[in-house]
Amino acid sequence: MSFLFGTDGIRGTVNQFPIDPLSFVKIAQSIGLHLQKLYPDQPLKCVIGKDTRESGYMIECALVAGLVSLGIDIYLVGPMPTPAIAFLTRSMRCTAGIMISASHNPFHDNGIKVFNDDGTKLSAQSIADIESYFQNMPNIILPFHVGKVRRIDDAVGRYIEYIKNYFPKDFSLNNYRIVIDCANGAAYKIAPIILRELGAQVITYGIEPDGCNINADCGSLHPKGLSAWVKEHEADLGIALDGDADRVVLVDEQGTIIPGECLLGFLGLHLNASKKLVTTQVANPALKIFLNQNGVQIILTEVGDSYVHTAMQDNDAHVGGEPSGHVLFGTEVCASDGLLTALQCLAILRDLNQKAHAITQLFPLMPFKQVNLPLGKNMTADINQLRLPHSSQHLIRKSGTEQVLRVYVWNSDAIALDFDFKYIADFLDK
Numbered sequence: 320m321s322f323l324f325g326t327d328g329i330r331g332t333v334n335q336f337p338i339d340p341l342s343f344v345k346i347a348q349s350i351g352l353h354l355q356k357l358y359p360d361q362p363l364k365c366v367i368g369k370d371t372r373e374s375g376y377m378i379e380c381a382l383v384a385g386l387v388s389l390g391i392d393i394y395l396v397g398p399m400p401t402p403a404i405a406f407l408t409r410s411m412r413c414t415a416g417i418m419i420s421a422s423h424n425p426f427h428d429n430g431i432k433v434f435n436d437d438g439t440k441l442s443a444q445s446i447a448d449i450e451s452y453f454q455n456m457p458n459i460i461l462p463f464h465v466g467k468v469r470r471i472d473d474a475v476g477r478y479i480e481y482i483k484n485y486f487p488k489d490f491s492l493n494n495y496r497i498v499i500d501c502a503n504g505a506a507y508k509i510a511p512i513i514l515r516e517l518g519a520q521v522i523t524y525g526i527e528p529d530g531c532n533i534n535a536d537c538g539s540l541h542p543k544g545l546s547a548w549v550k551e552h553e554a555d556l557g558i559a560l561d562g563d564a565d566r567v568v569l570v571d572e573q574g575t576i577i578p579g580e581c582l583l584g585f586l587g588l589h590l591n592a593s594k595k596l597v598t599t600q601v602a603n604p605a606l607k608i609f610l611n612q613n614g615v616q617i618i619l620t621e622v623g624d625s626y627v628h629t630a631m632q633d634n635d636a637h638v639g640g641e642p643s644g645h646v647l648f649g650t651e652v653c654a655s656d657g658l659l660t661a662l663q664c665l666a667i668l669r670d671l672n673q674k675a676h677a678i679t680q681l682f683p684l685m686p687f688k689q690v691n692l693p694l695g696k697n698m699t700a701d702i703n704q705l706r707l708p709h710s711s712q713h714l715i716r717k718s719g720t721e722q723v724l725r726v727y728v729w730n731s732d733a734i735a736l737d738f739d740f741k742y743i744a745d746f747l748d749k
Contacts, residue, residue, distance in 0.1 A: 326622060
């Protein structure tokens with residue numbers, strides 16, 4: 320993590336630094352100065368979208384003010400999924416894209432994700448450049464002509480066609496009943512439209528945002544409700560998105576929540592000509608065992624979809640993602656898309672003539688425990704080299720999106736797992 324940016328953009332509590340209006344005007348100007356450096360003597364354009372948080376209006380206005388003050392033209396698209404902003408940035412030939420969202424965080428948090436002109440996340444060098452401008456803001460000579468602001472009314476239609484064109488023309492969901500929980504977030508309108516246009520019978524939840532109920536007991540963070548709804552409606556699949564719809568949790572026809580590692584294993588096995596899969600170091604070790612047994616190489620990275628995307632490009636891997644539900648397809652698709660991931664699974668299941676439970680039972684996970692602990696505990700540089708009494712695999716890392724330590728422990732022996740987990744907890748409490 321750097322000064323402003325975490326593992327997935329800038330994020331924090333609303334009206335506390337840096338998620339306050341004055342900071343975002345300065346952040347926007349810092350982004351603008353960075354763009355002027357990258358594209359000298361070129362007209363600059365930026366597309367801005369947001370999720371459904373009430374604070375999105377405040378941040379949007381501050382970003383617009385800062386960017387247009389430097390002569391940058393703005394295109395506003397309103398509530399849209401994060402992957403849609405990545406797509407529109409490329410499609411509209413913009414020099415940057417910004418998504419206003421705190422993803423799976425509660426409504427009182429917010430932030431931004433910034434995209435390059437090709438829809439990729441910012442590099443470490445770009446982040447350092449923007450933060451340098453923020454900390455050492457030069458005396459800006461503002462242009463006489465400021466930027467223009469336009470609202471793009473057909474952005475929803477553009478993204479719908481992009482998703483539908485990703486599949487063969489004969490792809491249809493005519494015989495599927497699908498329950499979708501949109502988390503009262505960015506995809507509350509667009510996701511059900513796409514599923515219905517593809518022919519599915521759709522039962523919807525989490526589509527009544529009020530500015531404060533995003534991710535509240537719904538969506539990918541709380542899939543137990545979806546599990547019950549799938550059984551109640553006798554659906555073929557349940558889809559739970561998060562607040563900005565870049566991640567997904569799936570529920571099979573029996574109401575069982577599909578583990579993220581099984582989802583990645585299924586896609587890595589059936590949609591992967593490169594026979595390589597990139598995932599993060601927090602993935603359950605059973606995923607590596609399964610893929611190796613099936614001739615698929617696994618490549619581990621730090622946590623964050625930008626790390627996954629970079630490793631996919633470096634290794635020419637066709638599938639990558641995180642167990643949390645962020646999935647990437649191909650080196651040219653640079654933003655994870657929860658709905659696209661669900662549709663890819665449905666297309667494979669249709670070709671295999673199988674139901675979603677086939678993903679759930681793909682392989683058993685190694686027993687594990689995970690907990691978030693407050694910062695300020697005994698976190699040292701060599702904590703992950705700690706020798707555990709029963710040699711459990713473990714990882715301890717500072718979250719890039721929340722002020723907590725994340726602790727992961729795996730062991731095929733459940734009793735040994737419990738012992739080593741307590742050993743780590745006691746160590747961190749010292």
